[in-house]
Amino acid sequence: MLSRRSFLSTAAAGSALIGSRSVAPVMAATGRSSYSHAELEWKVKRHDFAGLTKHDLPTPNLVLDKDAFDKNLQTMASHCKEHGIGLRSHVKVHRSPEIGMLQIKSGAHGLCCATISECEIMMDAGAPGILWTCQPVGPNKFSRILALIKKDPTFMFAVEDPIIVDQLEAFAAAEKVTFNVVVDNDIGIGRQGVMPGTEGLELSQRVMKAKHLRLGGLMGYSGAASHAKGWKHRSEVSNDQVGRLMESVRLCRKAGIPVEIVTGGSTGSYNIDSQRKDGLTELQAGSYALMDSNYYHIGSQDGSESYNDFGIALTVLTTVISKHYPKKVSVDAGNKSMTQPTDMVKGRPDLRVERAGAEYGRILWDEADPEPKLGDQFDIVLSNLDMSVNCFDRMFVCKGDQVVDVYTVLARSGPSQH
Ligand SMILES: Cc1ncc(COP(=O)(O)O)c(C=O)c1O
Numbered sequence: 149m150l151s152r153r154s155f156l157s158t159a160a161a162g163s164a165l166i167g168s169r170s171v172a173p174v175m176a177a178t179g180r181s182s183y184s185h186a187e188l189e190w191k192v193k194r195h196d197f198a199g200l201t202k203h204d205l206p207t208p209n210l211v212l213d214k215d216a217f218d219k220n221l222q223t224m225a226s227h228c229k230e231h232g233i234g235l236r237s238h239v240k241v242h243r244s245p246e247i248g249m250l251q252i253k254s255g256a257h258g259l260c261c262a263t264i265s266e267c268e269i270m271m272d273a274g275a276p277g278i279l280w281t282c283q284p285v286g287p288n289k290f291s292r293i294l295a296l297i298k299k300d301p302t303f304m305f306a307v308e309d310p311i312i313v314d315q316l317e318a319f320a321a322a323e324k325v326t327f328n329v330v331v332d333n334d335i336g337i338g339r340q341g342v343m344p345g346t347e348g349l350e351l352s353q354r355v356m357k358a359k360h361l362r363l364g365g366l367m368g369y370s371g372a373a374s375h376a377k378g379w380k381h382r383s384e385v386s387n388d389q390v391g392r393l394m395e396s397v398r399l400c401r402k403a404g405i406p407v408e409i410v411t412g413g414s415t416g417s418y419n420i421d422s423q424r425k426d427g428l429t430e431l432q433a434g435s436y437a438l439m440d441s442n443y444y445h446i447g448s449q450d451g452s453e454s455y456n457d458f459g460i461a462l463t464v465l466t467t468v469i470s471k472h473y474p475k476k477v478s479v480d481a482g483n484k485s486m487t488q489p490t491d492m493v494k495g496r497p498d499l500r501v502e503r504a505g506a507e508y509g510r511i512l513w514d515e516a517d518p519e520p521k522l523g524d525q526f527d528i529v530l531s532n533l534d535m536s537v538n539c540f541d542r543m544f545v546c547k548g549d550q551v552v553d554v555y556t557v558l559a560r561s562g563p564s565q566h
Contacts, residue, residue, distance in 0.1 A: 197552055201549040208466045209540070210536075210542070213461045216461040217437060220461055233422045233430060235431050236258040237259055238281070239259050241435050242557070243560050246273075252275055252276070257430075262281060263280075264293070265565050267292075268292065268295075280306065284316070307330075307332065310351060313361065316358070317359070326360050331355060331365075335369070352405055366409070368390065370413070372389060373390075377447055379451075387420065393410065409430060410429045412432055418431055419449060439462070444492065463494055466487075467525050471521065475512060481528055482503060482505050483506045485509070487501055491530055493527070496516075496526065498513055539560075541560060
């Protein structure tokens with residue numbers, strides 16, 4: 149293994165050969181220390197983060213700002229507590245068992261998962277109250293919900309079609325188990341769910357008649373409300389869409405069906421949904437833990453254009469790897485990190501992000517102070533957490549620049565997503 153000292157002296161010797169854009173001057177200019185890659189990976193494997201800063205990491209890499217992250221968890225948990233609404237945090241944006249368990253520790257009573265593999269990984273990590281916000285279709289998914297309910301009798305999932313309700317009842321009877329389900333209502337997203345109202349009532353009645361299914365409650369995710377710009381407009385959209393879900397709830401209760409759980413909501417509508425007297429019993433918000441540039445622009449309740457309720461906690465750290473043209477440099481975070489023109493450079497509103505290929509991104513400016521240099525590093529605030537996080541298998545947890553931990557992104561694509 150190359151020691152840190154021998155790596156630095158090798159780099160210094162090389163600099164004489166390759167001229168002014170060599171590695172050593174770039175390192176010297178940035179004033180950074182460094183570990184060889186092997187040393188770094190060995191330290192990470194041993195969870196020995198002493199002396200390790202984010203600038204020692206290979207780039208591109210996910211970096212989690214621990215202070216902002218902790219504050220986000222706290223803000224959401226205390227808001228829910230104060231307003232008497234439950235929190236079943238969605239894990240689809242981080243897919244990390246460590247983060248899921250921290251959400252539980254900070255006050256969430258359960259976790260929502262978008263895929264069956266997310267459910268499996270979060271349950272393996274010890275998370276209670278898992279709700280799969282999707283309907284199981286086909287034998288593979290049926291075998292897996294069976295394994296999950298045997299492991300944790302509180303496990304729940306969504307249903308939204310009478311064909312599946314009947315199949316589940318027959319399957320559960322044969323396996324001698326009872327499945328907990330919520331009836332999913334399409335309150336505006338147009339991708340899944342029964343029509344709220346009579347259809348919501350009828351499917352709930354069908355579940356009630358099935359001896360091996362237990363109706364936990366009703367669900368309705370308002371995707372349109374989550375990113376609606378401006379708090380007043382967002383309130384109108386959310387209240388309209390949650391109102392549709394409440395029509396199903398009202399009909400069910402009128403028909404004598406107890407509806408314990410009414411689940412939905414998001415990071416954008418958390419402080420709107422929590423105000424309704426006749427609304428959700430729990431929030432499914434997820435992005436609040438990490439935040440992204442799309443959410444940053446939806447506007448706050450106090451009228452400001454940025455959404456300041458939650459801080460930007462997750463970024464992709466990238467390095468300037470080429471500088472040849474005026475007013476632009478190339479960085480090493482490109483399409484493989486799912487960077488987009490709607491991303492932002494943290495702390496640098498004078499810089500813009502552009503795609504430049506699979507392994508390349510571009511940072512551009514009209515007037516920049518200071519101008520980015522070769523070897524500089526930037527934190528890119530992502531537009532779409534779900535997609536970018538899916539490209540990495542770990543995130544480095546930092547306090548300031550100091551690395552203090554590493555969290556796994558276990559439920560990402562690859563074997564864990566089968
Ligand atoms: C069903 C469901 N519930 C809740 C959420 C959480 O939304 P957010 O991450 O915007 O808080 C999502 C996000 O896509 C979702 O699909």
